Amino acid sequence: xxxxxxxxxxxxxxxxxxxxxxxxxxxxxxxxxxxxxxxxxxxxxxxxxxxxxxxxxxxxxxxxxxxxxxxxxxxxxxxxxxxxxxxxxxxxxxxxxxxxxxxxxxxxxxxxx
Amino acid sequence: xxxxxxxxxxxxxxxxxxxxxxxxxxxxxxxxxxxxxxxxxxxxxxxxxxxxxxxxxxxxxxxxxxxxxxxxxxxxxxxxxxxxxxxxxxxxxxxxxxxxxxxxxxxxxxxxxxxxx
Numbered sequence: 001x002x003x004x005x006x007x008x009x010x011x012x013x014x015x016x017x018x019x020x021x022x023x024x025x026x027x028x029x030x031x032x033x034x035x036x037x038x039x040x041x042x043x044x045x046x047x048x049x050x051x052x053x054x055x056x057x058x059x060x061x062x063x064x065x066x067x068x069x070x071x072x073x074x075x076x077x078x079x080x081x082x083x084x085x086x087x088x089x090x091x092x093x094x095x096x097x098x099x100x101x102x103x104x105x106x107x108x109x110x111x112x113x
Numbered sequence: 114x115x116x117x118x119x120x121x122x123x124x125x126x127x128x129x130x131x132x133x134x135x136x137x138x139x140x141x142x143x144x145x146x147x148x149x150x151x152x153x154x155x156x157x158x159x160x161x162x163x164x165x166x167x168x169x170x171x172x173x174x175x176x177x178x179x180x181x182x183x184x185x186x187x188x189x190x191x192x193x194x195x196x197x198x199x200x201x202x203x204x205x206x207x208x209x210x211x212x213x214x215x216x217x218x219x220x221x222x223x224x225x226x227x228x229x230x
Contacts, residue, residue: 004155032213043117043203043221044156049213059216089155099144099163099211100171101219103155 003027004092006104014112019077021107023090026071030102031095035064035075038087038106047088048075080111115139117222119204125228126194134189134225136204142220143209145187149173149200150224156203162187163209194229201226 005024013019023033031052036044050057050064050073057064063076077084090104120135138145146161148171158171162181176198178190187206191198207219 006155009153034213034218041223043205043223045221046216046218049218051214091155093211093213099161099209100158101156102172103148103157105153105155 001026002104003030004090004102004104006088006090006107008107009105010108010110012110012112013080015082016079019075019080019084019109019111021075021077021088021090021109023073023075023104024071025073025092027092027094027102028071029094030092032093033064033066033073034091034093034101035062036089036091036103037084038089044089077109080109082111082113085109085111117204117206117220119202119222119225121225122223123226125230126191127230128195130194131190131192132194134191134202134204134227136187136189136222137185138187138204138206138220139185140206140220141184142206143184144207144211144219145181146171146205146219147177147179147187147189148203148205149198150203151200159189159202191227194227196229199227199229 034049035047038044066073087106091101117138143164147159148156160179162168202225204222
C-alpha cells in the first residue's frame with residue numbers, strides 16, 4: 001500500500017522551460033510534505049517543504065503547490081536548468097511524535113540544453 | 114564540518130555473514146535514521162533514534178539492529194545477511210524535534226552500496 005505516489009518515473013524538459021513534478025498521497029493525516037533532490041552516487045538533499053495548512057511555498061526557482069482536497073502536490077521549477085537534472089523524491093510526515101518520512105518512488109528529471 | 118559520513122562506501126557480503134554499517138555526524142543532531150533504497154523504489158525507513166539510548170523501528174526493520182550509545186554515531190547491524198538486503202543504505206540526521214519546515218532539516222550521508230551474494 002503505497003501512501004505517497006509519484007506516477008511519472010521520468011520527465012524531460014528543455015532548458016529555460018518549466019518542470020512540473022507531481023505527487024499524490026492517500027493518507028489524510030500527513031502533516032508536512034517535502035521534496036528531496038538526488039544526484040547519482042550522492043545522498044538526497046532537501047529542496048523545499050510545505051505544511052498541510054498552506055497551499056503554496058516558494059523558494060527562488062522552486063515552488064511547491066498543495067491541493068489537500070485532491071491529495072495532490074506538485075513541484076514547479078522555473079526556469080529549468082541542466083543542473084536540475086536529478087531524481088526528485090516527494091516525502092510526507094504524519095506529524096505527532098513519530099518523525100517518520102514516507103517517500104515516493106521518485107521522478108527522474110532530465111533538463112536538456 | 115564533515116556533515117554525515119558513512120563507511121564503507123561499497124561492501125559485498127556472502128549470505129549469512131554479519132557486518133556493521135557505520136554512520137557518524139558532527140552537527141550535534143539528536144535525530145538519526147537509516148533508510149534503504151532499492152531500484153525503482155523510494156527510500157524506506159529502517160530504524161531511527163531521537164537521542165542516545167533511544168531507538169525505534171521504521172517501516173522495514175526486520176533483519177537489522179541498531180543502537181545509539183553516543184549522539185554522534187548510529188551504526189546499523191546486519192546479523193545474518195540475505196540477498197534481499199542488497200540495497201543502497203542512507204543514514205540521515207536532524208535536530209530534534211525535527212522541523213520539517215526548516216531549510217536546516219534532515220541531512221543525508223552519501224550512502225553505502227551493499228551487495229549480498
